[in-house]
Amino acid sequence: MKENEIDGIFRQEVRHEVDPELLSRISASMAGSMRPVRPIAPVWMLASLLVLISAIISIACAGSIGMYGIRKLSVSEIGAIFPALAIFTCLAALLSVARMTPGGFRWKMTNAGTLLLIIVAGWVALDAALFHDYALGAFVPQGIPCLRAGLVVAIPTGVASWIVLRRGFAVRPSSAGLAAGTLAGLAGLTMLELHCPILLAPHVMVWHTAVVPLSALAGAFLARIATSPAAPAAHNPVP
Amino acid sequence: MPPDAELETLMVRYQQGDADAAGELVTRLSPAMHRFFMVRFVSRRFADDLLQETWLRIHEVRHTYRPGESVLPWLYAIARNIRVDQYRKVRRLEDRERQVERLPEVAAVERNQGPDLEALLATLPESQREVVALLKISGMSLEEVARATASSVGSVKQKAHRAYEKLRELLTAAGFNKVGSS
Numbered sequence: 001m002k003e004n005e006i007d008g009i010f011r012q013e014v015r016h017e018v019d020p021e022l023l024s025r026i027s028a029s030m031a032g033s034m035r036p037v038r039p040i041a042p043v044w045m046l047a048s049l050l051v052l053i054s055a056i057i058s059i060a061c062a063g064s065i066g067m068y069g070i071r072k073l074s075v076s077e078i079g080a081i082f083p084a085l086a087i088f089t090c091l092a093a094l095l096s097v098a099r100m101t102p103g104g105f106r107w108k109m110t111n112a113g114t115l116l117l118i119i120v121a122g123w124v125a126l127d128a129a130l131f132h133d134y135a136l137g138a139f140v141p142q143g144i145p146c147l148r149a150g151l152v153v154a155i156p157t158g159v160a161s162w163i164v165l166r167r168g169f170a171v172r173p174s175s176a177g178l179a180a181g182t183l184a185g186l187a188g189l190t191m192l193e194l195h196c197p198i199l200l201a202p203h204v205m206v207w208h209t210a211v212v213p214l215s216a217l218a219g220a221f222l223a224r225i226a227t228s229p230a231a232p233a234a235h236n237p238v239p
Numbered sequence: 240m241p242p243d244a245e246l247e248t249l250m251v252r253y254q255q256g257d258a259d260a261a262g263e264l265v266t267r268l269s270p271a272m273h274r275f276f277m278v279r280f281v282s283r284r285f286a287d288d289l290l291q292e293t294w295l296r297i298h299e300v301r302h303t304y305r306p307g308e309s310v311l312p313w314l315y316a317i318a319r320n321i322r323v324d325q326y327r328k329v330r331r332l333e334d335r336e337r338q339v340e341r342l343p344e345v346a347a348v349e350r351n352q353g354p355d356l357e358a359l360l361a362t363l364p365e366s367q368r369e370v371v372a373l374l375k376i377s378g379m380s381l382e383e384v385a386r387a388t389a390s391s392v393g394s395v396k397q398k399a400h401r402a403y404e405k406l407r408e409l410l411t412a413a414g415f416n417k418v419g420s421s
Contacts, residue, residue: 026294
């Protein structure tokens with residue numbers, strides 16, 4: 001049996017009636033609350049706004065506690081770290097917007113989890129290429145404050161992102177939360193790169209990087225609990 | 240005017256508060272959407288409920304449609320979301336696996352009337368069934384299905400190909416070598 005013959009079966013069965021009464025009821029209920037609405041802003045505008053918010057919050061926070069980190073970095077390190085962070089932030093912003101628009105634009109890497117993995121792997125690889133001092137130093141006592149500071153910066157970024165994206169409608173809330181959480185985590189990571197003067201490879205690879213997945217998971221978790229169905233099922237689908 | 244452009248025009252008018260455009264969209268798009276719900280082998284009443292709920296959700300989030308973009312991927316992404324939500328709610332109430340095993344027999348028994356589309360589709364895994372329903376029942380393109388399901392065109396093609404392979408096997412085994420031959 002050929003493919004076009006199977007298509008023929010679908011064509012034969014394509015006519016499908018819906019109860020006209022039901023359609024009238026639906027139309028009437030929609031007409032009852034009809035008013036003009038403003039379409040959601042274009043993708044580029046929302047994504048740019050998210051990138052801007054992320055940059056402002058991370059720079060403002062680093063500025064308020066001191067930009068010691070960037071002063072210790074060489075020109076080549078600055079030239080590698082900040083463009084990479086900018087690219088990651090743009091990708092996370094685009095994906096956050098895509099995830100908040102039903103059937104919206106897509107590119108090959110549509111999965112928020114994939115983006116998170118790429119960012120984490122890319123960032124660790126970049127750190128390995130730039131920082132060669134593998135001394136542990138005071139690994140945990142120095143690491144915890146960095147992790148905490150990064151996550152603290154991620155919170156206002158996440159809240160601001162939610163305000164920007166709140167008019168959207170996430171068809172996959174946990175994926176949307178993961179993307180927005182990744183974006184917020186990147187703001188925390190950017191702040192740490194501007195602020196933290198500790199350039200030991202283990203410190204940067206573990207404590208700085210950890211801000212991104214932790215923030216992403218928190219975003220996914222919050223989105224999931226915020227949208228979890230509270231009421232039990234009211235329908236019985238059994239024919 | 241091509242159907243897609245007509246839908247886009249209706250959608251823009253709907254966003255501008257035109258109740259007639261909303262009614263026209265409901266009339267035009269509901270049969271395919273209802274069928275999309277039915278291929279999940281739910282009851283007609285449940286499909287009616289899903290359809291109603293989907294339109295209510297569409298009404299709530301109609302501002303998320305961007306003028307100039309295809310209407311169907313936007314609409315089916317929402318429909319799909321409603322279906323998944325409702326399915327999760329009622330999953331415990333029935334044993335779907337048992338139905339899946341039984342339905343191919345139904346397809347074979349009804350030879351004299353031609354193959355039963357719902358029964359045939361019920362034999363496919365959920366992801367393949369959804370892709371076939373969107374492509375063949377809702378009439379969407381590969382690109383539109385990829386958008387509606389948040390996946391890649393390659394993945395949609397692969398699922399459609401596998402679904403056709405399985406449908407071909409089932410139809411051949413049931414004696415439907417050619418459409419209309421039975």
